[in-house]
Amino acid sequence: AKAGNIGLCIGTSGPAGTDMITGLYSAAADSIPILCITGQAPRARLNKEDFQAVDISAIAAPVAKWAVTVMEPYLVPMALQKAFHLMRSSRPGPVLIDLPVDVQLAEIEFDIDAYEPLTPFKPAMTRAQAEKALTMLNAAEKPLIVAGGGIINADASDLLIEFAEISGVPVIPTLMGWGAIPDDHRLMAGMCGLQTSHRYGNATMLEADFVFGIGNRWANRHTGSVDVYTKGKKFIHVDIEPTQIGRVFAPDLGVVSDAGAALKMLLDVATEWKTAGRLRDWFGWARECQARKKTMKRKTHFDQVPLKPQRVYEEMNKAFGRDVTYVTTIGLSQIAGAQFLHVYKPRDWINCGQAGPLGWTLPAALGVRAADPDRTIVALSGDYDFQFMIEELAVGAQHKLPYLH
Incomplete structure (x- = not known):
């Protein structure tokens, strides 16, 4: 594995x-x-x-x-x-x-x-498409990058960070894209959506006038009401799957491209434009997003008994630090985890995004352990999720796959 x-x-x-x-x-x-x-x-x-x-x-x-x-x-x-x-x-x-x-x-x-394997098909953004996208970006006052799971699939997190830094545009990861940019990066503007979101992320998304989606699906847990989400904004959507473009709503520009190939082309053109003085500076907008991130936080430090879950997640952040992988699928434990925990690296948040079947967490945690024997792995479940596939603990014991649940 x-x-x-x-x-x-x-x-x-x-x-x-x-x-x-x-x-x-x-x-x-x-x-x-x-x-x-x-x-x-x-x-x-x-x-x-x-x-x-x-x-x-x-x-x-x-x-x-x-x-x-x-x-x-x-x-x-x-x-x-x-x-x-x-x-x-x-x-x-x-x-x-x-x-x-x-x-x-x-x-x-x-x-x-x-025998020769067939070469995988990976569509790539053209220079003309990148220039069109950056021209649209230049016209925005309050732009955001929405970073989806396609960036992590393409191992393109470093390219995302480079593109965000050279353009100065804040990033909102989706739940499947969480970890593509570290939580404590100055341009990480929080997650938005119905449940697995940050207050500052939702506020920032409502303020934005331009959204550059890369490798994302516009899933309803991220968008909430599409009418509210899209109001007053222009959208670019980059995705490797042609049928995803326009599936939820029509973007102002759609590009079929692997996320890594798109970010590489965007970074190359943005670097040229920056050197030539053609790329705008969004320092003030980024600073505004950072201020929200510091002030619009949910309270976690509760001292009363019985212990509130917010305090549990606060202590988990302290205990596990930056080098931990969380595995979870659905329910209040997952929702609270996304609201209160911190993720700093790609594939350190392993989550069942769209289906959310009970019982997924335990075998998924064993799979993460098999794929990487050196990780610190913490699984988050409610009692139903844990018991749904509890027999898989025997598999973990048989194959010596330890993790914390």
């Missing part, structure tokens, strides 16, 4: 495949590449009431980038080649390959030396 790499899930036929559906949906919604492989009845017994024979590829298709039952042994290498290409191309996501048992047992000729 490796952080940011493709995940692997293998199961037998029937219920093993159907039990993967929630995981597939969660992975698809959060742009996580996972290869799921299921067993299947022999080809001759399909559609003949064989034990645990179910059309899992049809069931999985709506929540996967691709789902297929491979009916010929010689097609297995090509199916795997296509699967890895799709998982890495454009918006990452899961695939499912279903293998009848006789296909699994067949022997085929395969020349590994002649």
